[in-house]
Amino acid sequence: MYLDDNKHRFPYTMEWLYSNMPSGYCMWHDEENNLDNHPENASLFWPYLPSKDIHLCRTFKIVAKNKGCSNPNHDPSIPIKPQYSYSMNAFLGGDGQGMVSNEYEVRHPAYVFVFSEENSWEVPGLTGSGCGINDNNLRIGIPPDIVDCFATYHNPPGRDINKGSANLVFVDGHVDSIKAEEQKDGGNFKLAWPREKSDIP
Template sequence: MIISEYSCSGLSRRGGVIKISEHKNDLRKGFTLIELLVVIAIIALLMAILMPSLNRARKQAKFIACKSNLKSYGLMAFMYADDCDGVMPNAWTSFYSQRTYPNEPHRYCRWHNPDWDLEKNPKYAGAFWPYLKGKDIHICPAFGRIANMFGTLHPEHVEGVPVKPNYNYSMNSYLTDKKITNFKHHSEIFFFGEENLWITRPYNSYAFNDTAMCVYEKWDSFGTFHLARHSDMEDGVVNAVFLDGQVKTVNRVDSWRYSAPDGRSLSPVGN
């Protein structure tokens, strides 16, 4: 007896099996796609949760590296003073040997003018520079982004001068050429600190533009660009190294109280 290979539907039994198998494969592919989408969704959710934490960790790492830079600045300045009978550097002429040079576009562009990079052009260097030379401590890791955003906003910026930071730390001008032994409370007077690249009155009438932070003269103040929210660059902090060698986190309202023994009375905001 011969059994027909065809069912009433016109499909072979073998063909029917193939159809069912293909259907199962399609289901398997469908489940795999759904699983992939679920995995992608989970990864996206984890990234959304983790990215703020990673960004905060990155900012904190740069903040700590900046503290280390300023700690080194303080140590080098103490070495300089020790070699100079206790006299501290001149805030204007110890890094660069002159306040102005006849061939530079403007001295306020010196901090970002590649032609005045002392590593490449040591002929412009002042007496303090040899203590710092080659130490790779002149620029805070967080400052590059700030320079890109605000570097051309400082007073007397010369169009065409590239913004490529050579340094971003400035010295308390009140200490210029004074002896360390003249001061009793070393933990209350800052040595070097950081400034903003923009003006926010009444806190400062100049932005960062040279190696001297003239808080006592009421021109400059501490900056606010560390750990600040992107939407509000005025709510952050900066670092400063003090005469006792300690590096502190400071706010711009701290500028006057830490600038000199009588600095607190100079504050334009009543602090």
């Protein structure tokens, strides 16, 4: 769909959903500025999935209301009313070092994710960016660096939402999940890196 119409080029990951973010990193919970209310802030990708409900996991909606926003620049005047929960792989058309811009540059489409979920909070040992979901840009660090991580709130063992799993959509279109413990020691990076292993900087 989108890739076919755009010469197989990925959208810029910082702007795949919003082309303009008036409330910055608080857009994910800013109901007043969502795209139903302000379609002028939509990106070129929006017409392909033009419903905010498609972009919001029901589980995240519940969990995030309880956990709040961990963004250091959080605006407390904006109520926590989740509007989206998915982010795009920063190595696909984004700002990740070594990123690719075209679908055909992805060496193994069945092993590289395009979209996944983030928490609204930090997970010790998994998150190094200082916050959870913020800009729709899921930036997995090149080991040993830790930046963002996949969500951990689905099917949490013993109700520990730091140890559950996240859903991922891959370049070839299939969907899978990853558990929190599988993200450690570069496990999340393996699902993000689009080039050959020998190309890791």
